Amino acid sequence: MSWNVFLFSFSLFLAATMVRGSPDEPARKSYIVYMGDVPEASINAADEHQSLLVNAIGDAHVARSSIIHSYRKSFNGFAARLLPHEVHRLMEDERVISVFPNKRRQLHTTKSWDFLGMPLSLQNKNLKMQNDIIIGILDTGIYARAPSFNDHGYGPAPAKWKGTCAKGFNFSGCNNKVIGAKYFNLDDMAHDMELSPADDDGHGTHTSSIAAGVPVHNASFYGIAEGTARGGVPSARIAMYKVCWGAGCNDIDLLAGFDEAIADGVDLISVSIGGPSKNYFNDPIAIGSFHAMRAGILTTCSAGNGGPDTFTVQNVAPWVLTVGASSIDRQFKAAVRLGNGDRSVGVAINSFSSGKRMFPLTSGILAANSSNAQYGNASACDYGTLSAAKVKGKVVYCLDNVGQDRTIKELGGIGIITSSDFTTDMAMTTVIPGTTVSSTDGMKIDQYISSTNGPQASISRTRSFNATAPSVASFSARGPQLISRNILKPDISAPGLGILAAYSKIPSVTGDPTDPRHSTFNILSGTSMACPHAAAAAAYVKSLHPDWSPAAIRSALMTTATPMKSRDKFEELSSGSGQINPTKAADPGLVYDIGMKNYIRHLCTEGYNDTMIGLLMGGKTKFNCSTLTPAHGVDCINYPSMHMQLKNTDKVYGVFFRTVTNVGSSKSVYEATVTPPEGISVKVIPSTLTFDQPRQKRSFKVLVEGVNKHSRTQILPGSIVWSDSVHVVRSPMLIYIGRYSLGPGLS
Numbered sequence: 001m002s003w004n005v006f007l008f009s010f011s012l013f014l015a016a017t018m019v020r021g022s023p024d025e026p027a028r029k030s031y032i033v034y035m036g037d038v039p040e041a042s043i044n045a046a047d048e049h050q051s052l053l054v055n056a057i058g059d060a061h062v063a064r065s066s067i068i069h070s071y072r073k074s075f076n077g078f079a080a081r082l083l084p085h086e087v088h089r090l091m092e093d094e095r096v097i098s099v100f101p102n103k104r105r106q107l108h109t110t111k112s113w114d115f116l117g118m119p120l121s122l123q124n125k126n127l128k129m130q131n132d133i134i135i136g137i138l139d140t141g142i143y144a145r146a147p148s149f150n151d152h153g154y155g156p157a158p159a160k161w162k163g164t165c166a167k168g169f170n171f172s173g174c175n176n177k178v179i180g181a182k183y184f185n186l187d188d189m190a191h192d193m194e195l196s197p198a199d200d201d202g203h204g205t206h207t208s209s210i211a212a213g214v215p216v217h218n219a220s221f222y223g224i225a226e227g228t229a230r231g232g233v234p235s236a237r238i239a240m241y242k243v244c245w246g247a248g249c250n251d252i253d254l255l256a257g258f259d260e261a262i263a264d265g266v267d268l269i270s271v272s273i274g275g276p277s278k279n280y281f282n283d284p285i286a287i288g289s290f291h292a293m294r295a296g297i298l299t300t301c302s303a304g305n306g307g308p309d310t311f312t313v314q315n316v317a318p319w320v321l322t323v324g325a326s327s328i329d330r331q332f333k334a335a336v337r338l339g340n341g342d343r344s345v346g347v348a349i350n351s352f353s354s355g356k357r358m359f360p361l362t363s364g365i366l367a368a369n370s371s372n373a374q375y376g377n378a379s380a381c382d383y384g385t386l387s388a389a390k391v392k393g394k395v396v397y398c399l400d401n402v403g404q405d406r407t408i409k410e411l412g413g414i415g416i417i418t419s420s421d422f423t424t425d426m427a428m429t430t431v432i433p434g435t436t437v438s439s440t441d442g443m444k445i446d447q448y449i450s451s452t453n454g455p456q457a458s459i460s461r462t463r464s465f466n467a468t469a470p471s472v473a474s475f476s477a478r479g480p481q482l483i484s485r486n487i488l489k490p491d492i493s494a495p496g497l498g499i500l501a502a503y504s505k506i507p508s509v510t511g512d513p514t515d516p517r518h519s520t521f522n523i524l525s526g527t528s529m530a531c532p533h534a535a536a537a538a539a540y541v542k543s544l545h546p547d548w549s550p551a552a553i554r555s556a557l558m559t560t561a562t563p564m565k566s567r568d569k570f571e572e573l574s575s576g577s578g579q580i581n582p583t584k585a586a587d588p589g590l591v592y593d594i595g596m597k598n599y600i601r602h603l604c605t606e607g608y609n610d611t612m613i614g615l616l617m618g619g620k621t622k623f624n625c626s627t628l629t630p631a632h633g634v635d636c637i638n639y640p641s642m643h644m645q646l647k648n649t650d651k652v653y654g655v656f657f658r659t660v661t662n663v664g665s666s667k668s669v670y671e672a673t674v675t676p677p678e679g680i681s682v683k684v685i686p687s688t689l690t691f692d693q694p695r696q697k698r699s700f701k702v703l704v705e706g707v708n709k710h711s712r713t714q715i716l717p718g719s720i721v722w723s724d725s726v727h728v729v730r731s732p733m734l735i736y737i738g739r740y741s742l743g744p745g746l747s
């Protein structure tokens, strides 16, 4: 149901959930009160939350009825319905880091694994370890009966597993593959829905199987994309945390998902959900993933579908792996044949076969109901603008629009041709025969319609074509980011275009209730699909190196990635280090590790104060940023990429301080190779690093200097590569000079 991709690409920004009060009283709204690390054992978190609320509200009874949920397993905080002055009082309390309104976030698929050079045979290398890896997925639930989750041959859940399996509507339980399933509906997001971990959308089933689905032979979407479908680490286990319901994903539920997943003992967390965020501690995904990181768990997140515009990347916290979407070497196309013999090829997932039969053809503008122009643009077939009488039984051509297939079907139309230059890389599943052609081909079709008596067309069934790949998907969100401005995000890209993976049989394949097609496989696109690919690659690296930190695993994936060619040339803005290469990531040679102290130092320099950081870290001693070793350099963090965002300036100057840890052979000598950004001088000091034992650390600095002669925005890519003739450890460098809107960051 690629319809979803479009829905998710709009950054829906919904107001906090309203709760009706009496007529003369302002409405209470749902908020999250975040308090940092789990309280000491001697403190009962629920009591602490209650007493805080009584202080703020001044009435024990109201305080009791306004609390929604206490978080206390993996971090400290609670959700409650509050009035504005109560929010202020809570913010003033020294035990509180942040108070933020509960917002709704949106959900942002197997051939892709062969394309990434990770054949199934490789999976047997460390089966025992992989068997013990548990991937926690925060999503729309799971259809555990899909063939991709068949647990034949799997032993019981690993001993470390502490999670449970909820029962409920349309959900018959877990197995040895899907070992856990929980759902969260704390602020009644799912008013009229039946509660259960069942996937009534399909998205969560899709992402789960991309990460860890078992191989299913002869899988396809009604014959399209036929082959073996499988996840990246087919022997790993899946734990589903359902935090999304029909209308989206509530912050309160997302945080509860993290709270539980960390305590349940998952090894990795994959989150294909996003939304606008201000700073890290007003963002449930940043908060949850911070505590996951402290517990040794890497969180992978989708970068969002707001591309190709810049400044659209989401989920940018420095402790998550932020993943953009790229193409694989297969494209889905469906041709249009016109009555005059002309033929154009569009992108589409059209499972309908109408043979060579021709149908009457019209266009949105010709089928318009002129009395309904106020409802939108008839050329684009906007909802409400067309006349059913003129559409019935016809194929309709719609200008520069996608997703109007339901509209045309509702009016009795039997096919849709759309034109778009934006979606030429993304095939959508339509409820009636459909395809999307380029604007140039669209113009020819339009001309044919207006110059012919009785125009006709036929739309062919989708066929797969080989394509050159990878390139970044048009919709994949782009940097730079506005929060930690000198950290490059997205970090990496992974396949997210036209991915065949498991699906839920509860909804139809398009989500349209009139669509009779229900399938355990579907083809979807989105950074949502890219994220679990990266989670599986991380799981693979973790299974080989169980003692590596989340940052070390991320570094291995980033420094071994294949640099991308994106359509807009500025590949680093859309794919960071490039496309994941899991097999290379298993042996990166060097890693850029980041410990807790380094993250904290980064937060200190980003303006988060002592009180906040003290609460984050927990413990009795008061925290003091200025007692840390002074922070140096552009970014104050040992990140595997190097990024500078400068306001329009004529002087470019900065130093990056980095430390690499030897995880390759004990004795090795690495030499630096610099590809400087155009017009900029880059010096690496020293330019040779010698290691004589494993785990040895070596530091270096990177001096960046230059003069900017332009007044318009400059995007200047370069790279630094360390190599010992066996390993290639690459860091992209990107200097962005431009006018940025001072976003909602801290400073």
Ligand SMILES: *[C@@H]1O[C@H](CO)[C@@H](O)[C@H](O)[C@H]1NC(C)=O
Binding pocket: 218
């Ligand atoms: C795959 O499925 C098709 C029909 O869907 C069937 O004809 C074919 O024999 C199957 N192939 C295998 C290897 O099972």
Ligand SMILES: *[C@@H]1O[C@H](CO)[C@@H](O)[C@H](O)[C@H]1NC(C)=O
Binding pocket: 377, 378, 379, 380, 399, 400
């Ligand atoms: C309708 O949409 C098309 C395609 O975007 C555009 O070219 C045209 O100007 C629009 N017409 C009106 C009346 O807005």
Ligand SMILES: *[C@@H]1O[C@H](CO)[C@@H](O)[C@H](O)[C@H]1NC(C)=O
Binding pocket: 369, 370, 371, 372, 386, 387, 388, 389
């Ligand atoms: C046009 O729309 C109006 C309602 O706005 C409806 O009454 C009328 O029947 C429609 N005409 C046609 C030809 O569909």
Ligand SMILES: *[C@@H]1O[C@H](CO)[C@@H](O)[C@H](O)[C@H]1NC(C)=O
Binding pocket: 466
């Ligand atoms: C597509 O690629 C596959 C595998 O690389 C190859 O076997 C096949 O012949 C190619 N098909 C076409 C039409 O080029």
Ligand SMILES: *[C@@H]1O[C@H](CO)[C@@H](O)[C@H](O)[C@H]1NC(C)=O
Binding pocket: 170, 505, 506
């Ligand atoms: C879900 O439950 C409904 C009502 O019991 C049932 O009609 C439907 O077939 C179930 N769907 C699936 C996929 O099991």
Ligand SMILES: *[C@@H]1O[C@H](CO)[C@@H](O)[C@H](O)[C@H]1NC(C)=O
Binding pocket: 091, 092, 097, 609, 610, 611, 612
């Ligand atoms: C720390 O920041 C918080 C939130 O911005 C603020 O309320 C608090 O007063 C600050 N504390 C100090 C010691 O500056």
Ligand SMILES: *[C@@H]1O[C@H](CO)[C@@H](O)[C@H](O)[C@H]1NC(C)=O
Binding pocket: 624, 625, 626, 627
């Ligand atoms: C933090 O440490 C610095 C240097 O040790 C000291 O001067 C300062 O007073 C301390 N601040 C607080 C709030 O303790």
